[in-house]
Amino acid sequence: MNALSALVWREFTRFLRQPSRIAACIGTPAMIWIFLVSGFADAIGTDEGASYSVILAPAMAALTIVFASIFGAISLIEDRQSGFLQAALVSPARRELIALSKVISGSVIAFAQGTVLILPVAFIEPQIGLVHVSGSLVPLACIAVGINGLGLALAWRVDSISGFHGVMNLVLMPMWLLSGGLFPLETASSWLRVIALVNPLSWPIRTIQGVFATAQPSEPWWLLWGATILFAIAGLLAASVTIGRGPRQR
Template sequence: MRTPPCEVSWMPPGFMSASRRRIPWPARAARKPLSMPVASLSAAARPSTSALPRSPTSSFTAPALSSVPNAPSQRRIGANDVPLALESMLALTARELIRFARQPSRIIASVGTAALFWLFFASGLARSIVLPSAGAAARAPSFAAFLLPGAITVIVVFGTIFASISLIQDRHEGFLQSALVSPAPTLSIVLSKILGGVLITSGEAIVLMLGAPIVGLAPGPQGFFLALLAIVLTAAAVIGLGLALAWRINSVAGFHGVMNLLLLPMWLLSGSFFPVEGAAGWLAAVVRVNPLYWSNRLIAGALGSRETPGLLAWAIVGSAALGSFALAMMVMSDRRLRGGSGTGGGSA
């Protein structure tokens, strides 16, 4: 019977390459394992374990990723990391666009839902809601024209949901963990999600804006640019909010519930479904602190669906409000990711 080989715990460098043989089994008892005492190591070569956390059930426990300095989840962008951050952001953004191109159902779901909402509500509630006019001689806009900015806002809401769900899917598939341990800064991961969602949402909103002449709206180049600016800022802000929540939620079903609880009231209270002038005092105050209200008012004034005196002032104030909200959501998402919540998530 052939004797099984035994493993050698230590051998000189190049020993196996020179001899190409293994020690037979009976030689294990006669062989004494070679070991180097720890005391012979110098203080510089000896690993220091005093700063590492200890576990009561084991002699050594690896430190958590979020507690290690310069760990991937704690990485910040330095002066030398800008080219790498831009390259990583563009590569991840291209991945989001390719994923969107391979899922045509997302286009149908986003644009189709907004178009059906616009058609059915404009046809069913046209004679039930009286819109205020700017003056006695001015003609009130049609309810279909009044609802167009709200339909565009629906596209932004659906774009937020899809962009945030893609983050949860990346976590389940292991792609997010791979991106976190890569040299790419965490901010580039957040920006790629926001930029990809903004590009997709803006393209879908432009498709719906092409229907403005159907309801008698004829925005010029300036109005089209202001409307597109409001859409971009709104998408960046709301997608950042969705990502900040998606870092903590580990279930697609749970995320849908949270988004319905948060984004649906924000959309209903954005002034896109009913005129704010006829609402109760407390409700009008709640509407005016809603970021989507500024977006809806800016889009409506840019497209000409509502009389907006001082459109330039509205554009400045609305853009500043939406830009500040988008920046705050982006910073919150980056801190959530660097805090280690991007790889785990809750059980919601």
């Protein structure tokens, strides 16, 4: 086992030994999804006639990934507090590998959970088939890599778990709320549309919406896919560069 696979294996083992983490990641978005659909189903509709539960599907899968990534980022802070990270950083293993192992494992775990949430849509909603769900997997994977990388880069600069909750509330949750996944951006006010334009999470969500045909994005496909892939690369780079620099100086 080399350093990277050992570190990735550790993350998976840790995840499987914390069943509450799995339940929280999938359960919370599923609950929010059900409550939102029950409350707003008749109030929000689209020209395409898709049901609100389908409109929400990409956002809810993204939320599952955001939650899973938050757990992944928190595990970095836990590693630092427990002394594991310090020990790993002084080992001969390249520090970028430590970042990469966190991004890979965090992304796979988050992606798997996002897929678990979005998969039933193909069986519940007549407009969505397995083809649509399959088409959404790449943007979902990009969300997982991008958010994980971003979360890890942010967690690197935060000393405590409670401090990271602040980051989560100030950065990650607004990113999700303003991604255009909860409401149609086309009918939203102009300032919200501007925010969505600069919000990196709104691009993969709009790509999934396009795949699901729940919204007709005005942007060309190449731009949607390009921005989606760019988001993943940016997240990966953010984590690698930040952690690769080595232990934080006090």
